[in-house]
Amino acid sequence: MNPGQLRASSWRCVAISRASASMKSAAASRANYRAAHRFACPGSTPREAMSVEEQRLGPFLLKERLGAGGMGVVYRATHVESRRPFAVKVLSAKAAGNKRIVARFARELEILKALKHPNIVRCFGGGRQGSDIYLVMELVGGGSLAGLIRRRGRIPWDAAIDYALQVCDGLAYAHEWGIVHRDLKSANLLLTKDGQVKIADFGIARVQYGKKLTAAKHTVGTMAYIAPEQIKGDPPISHRTDLYTLGCVMFEMLTGRLPFVADSMAQLIYQHMEDAPPHVATIALDCPIWLDALVNQLLEKDPLKRPHDATALARALREAKEKSVSGAGVAQAATGGPSALRVGQERGEAKQARELLGKKKKRKKKKVPVYERVWFLAACLLLVVAVGAWSVWPLNERQLFERAEVLMATNDGLKWRPKTGISRRC
Structure with missing residues (x-):
């Protein structure tokens, strides 16, 4: 065996011995880990x-x-x-x-x-x-809102408002603590047996101005309900993020489906970022127009166009319910009442009315001669009435005595002839 072959054989032996030692060390480490785990966690079973x-x-x-x-x-x-x-x-x-x-x-x-x-x-x-x-x-025994929607298909608009108001109260309290839920969905809204709503699953909640548990630009949340700013990371996530997800939940309650449905995750993300959501009233014909508009406002892409906070949203929901008590669904279109189907037509009529009013205002701006203006004619009439009244006003006692003195001082009988009336013209 030449020196080169000897050196190669020596290096192979060294490598084999090192690998063997490494494997033995790793096996020993695993054994020690299992023993330590059994010691630290006695009786632990998956x-x-x-x-x-x-x-x-x-x-x-x-x-x-x-x-x-x-x-x-x-x-x-x-x-x-x-x-x-x-x-x-x-x-x-x-x-x-x-x-x-x-x-x-x-x-x-x-x-x-x-x-x-x-x-x-x-x-x-x-x-x-x-x-x-x-x-x-605590154990909430009434199931989830998602289960209720699956059983009923969709929830009547007045009951949906009641559920949403309870969610608003819970969110307003959490937001006061600086906590944004970030994963609000119907499955995370639990119901008691008497219909009380309780928000659950704060696992990915974020404490504003606190320590972040997710990396920058990392998307967290359920994609079917996710807000555009959660996808893009700009603008920063805020309490209005929860209002967007609540808008998705309200859409789901009122229609029985989510506002955006796609065959792939990429399409769903694109729809949340770019597509306008359908109107609730085009699916649920009994939805009042005020509630339909409020849900659309919640689903605005720009957070600043959504309601200011959960308290403002609760106030708007109560106002929508009060306006809708008399009935404002699409089914009233046949009777001439306000409805979502008539919104486009009413907007067109309102636009025409504004145009007509604008034309009338332009006509009023045309110059009119002074003698044809209302104020001038009224002043002339007032002057004529004043002159007439002054001319027929009777003489007072002093003026009558002076007139009598003049008559008694003359011997002209013609001046003593009686007159039909005494006035300032005599």
């Missing part, structure tokens, strides 16, 4: 592998699954000691390995513990058992 009898998490006994999302699963649970029912949200095993999702989960716990409002789901705290991270919320 949630998916647990049987019905093993569904125990901290002081709670988990029962049926109520729903699932991208971050975790929500269970109906019972507190073992008090036997009170709760909703327990458990972070999924896959999500628990993502630091960003864990941070969002912690943020949701932090936000919900601070928010105490009748229209926001109450959070009682959270905990960790082994690899399971969970938070405990």
Whole structure:
């Protein structure tokens, strides 16, 4: 074996020995990690592998699954000691390995513990058992608004206004705390059995002027309800972002479908950014024109063209309901009442009326001779009346005595002849 072959054989031996040592080290590390995990988390078992009898998490006994999302699963649970029912949200095993999702989960716990409002789901705290991270919320037993829409097809406009008013109250409270939900949708609006609305799932909520949990220009939110500024990142996300998503929810309640429907995600994003939404009244014929206009205002691309805040929106909703009590649906078009189908026609008639009024105003601006103007004729009439009244006004006692003295001082009988009347012309 020559020296070159010897050196090559030596390098191969060194490389093989290093690779073997590395593999042994990695295997040992994995074994040590598993041992450490078993030591740190004794008895921890993946949630998916647990049987019905093993569904125990901290002081709670988990029962049926109520729903699932991208971050975790929500269970109906019972507190073992008090036997009170709760909703327990458990972070999924896959999500628990993502630091960003864990941070969002912690943020949701932090936000919900601070928010105490009748229209926001109450959070009682959270905990960790082994690899399971969970938070405990009040149990809302009436399902979600999305489920109600699926069952009914669509919701009557007066009931939709009542639901939207409750959402406005909850949003106004959250916005006062500087919290923007960013993922408002019908599935996140839970209903109690008596019809009270509660806003849930603040997992991707953003605290304004606080620490960001998403990278710049990163789109967060459900695409079917997402606001244009969430897609573009400009202008910045604000409380008006939640008003856009609420507009999508209101459209869904009133029509049974979303304002934008597409075959692909790219088309859906384009529609939210560029396309004008259809009018609610073209789908739901009983929708009052004032409510139809308000939903369209909520779906404006420019946030500044939307209502100022949730409080202003609630006020506008109440006004629309008051105006609509007497009936303002499209079905009234046949009776001549105001309706959404007559909006275009009424706008055209109003434009013609403005044009006619403008022509009349132009005619009034033409120069008219002074003697034909109303004020001049009125002044002349007043002068004639004044002169006539003065000429027939009777003499007073002093003037009559002076006239008598003149007559008595003369012997001319003609001057003593009686006259038909005495006036200033005598």
